[in-house]
Amino acid sequence: MPSSRDLLAQLIAFPTVSRDSNLALIEFVRDYLNELGVACVLDYNAERSKANLFATIGPSDRGGVLLSGHSDVVPVEGQAWTLPPFELSERDGKLYGRGAADMKGFIACVLAAVPRFLAQPLRLPVHLAFSYDEEVGCLGVRSLLAELQQRPNKPALCIIGEPTELKPVLGHKGKLAMRCQVQGAACHSAYAPQGVNAIEYAARLINRLGEIGQRLSAIERQDARFDPPYSTVQTGLIQGGRALNIVPAECQFDFEVRALPSDDPQRVAEELRAYAETELLPQMHAVSTASAIAFQPLSAYPGLATEPHSEAAQLLALLAGSRDFGTVAFGTEGGLFHQAGIATVICGPGSMEQGHKPDEFVSLTQLAGCGAMLARLADWLQENA
Secondary structure (H helix, E strand, C coil), rough: CCHHHHHHHHHHHCCHHHHHCHHHHHHHHHHHHHHCCCCCCECCCCCCEEEEEEEEEECCCCCEEEEEECCEEECCCCCCCCCCCCCCCEEECCCECCCCCHHHHHHHHHHHHHHHHHHHCCCCCCEEEEEECCCCCCCCHHHHHHHHCCCCCCCCEEECCEECCCCCEEEEEEEEEEEEEEEEECCEEHHHHCCCCCHHHHHHHHHEEEEEEECCCCCCCCCCCCCCCEEEEEECCCEECCCCCCCCCCEEEEEEEEECCCCCCHHHHHHHHHHHHHHHHHHHCCCCCCEEEEEEEEEECCCCCCCCHHHHHHHHHHHCCCCCCECCCCCCCCHHHHHHCCCCEEEECCCCCCCCCCCCEEEEHHHHHHHHHHHHHHHHHHHHC
């Protein structure tokens, strides 16, 4: 059977950037599993251009453990790659290519472990779930979770193989991304009071976001398990205006909230909307009733905070050989699995220090370590029920 290295080479060769289809990769995985006698279910998007894959090995009448990973990767344009991004390159024990760390390395290890899962008489099943469009807001996995909710025996535990250097991780922040569009009224800048300056009102909204962020960073709201140890708010994009001598009629900006699991990021959006409606819009309407402020959600996913004494955490400690639980700064699909009633932890090969960067890589040592972790999982599934 192919090794995790060989499988990773094949997976990297599929350029599954989120804006493009992932079907070639998903169909490759389906065919690989079918050849081993493992049936798969594909869950397509509305356009049938992308799909999630779900498969079960072992008894189907009980929960078991789910191994989850996303098939999409971030773009390579504008990055200074010195190696071909969609072709595996090996140097000094490192395997290079887009997605090597985030997170095709984990998927390759899972596929390489399938023969071992099949060879052992598992008393609890192992499930495989590979999703699409994680990188653009954890979009694809939502329909897969909706389908799992209808099953009489959905998985009890989930291990998401995001790159953690195989360290056991129990939590991450949630995220809310939104766009604010400010409609003002244009006029010649010599008569500025006769117009509604959309940029200036957008600036007041952004300033309010900064004030909210300051409150969220208060010592009493902090959680030392996270870095930084508080919820953050930041404005990342802004555009508006046409010429300096024209009072701008339009301005829009995008902002995001990275929230501790104990904080609700929607409250930030609600406070900003209330500020706009009660303080800014009356001032704008006094000059032009056509003025408006609109908010559009871009993406959102919940945070994750699995309890250290939970069954999921205890299993992860056994598999990873460590009880040094941590958190990660980046988001995952974990919060969505948790909301669906599936206890979730995070552990996978590679490091996000290499993810999303040129010459992304995962080491052969990390792949071997992940293979050993999955072998311990196979033994645990055989011994427990």
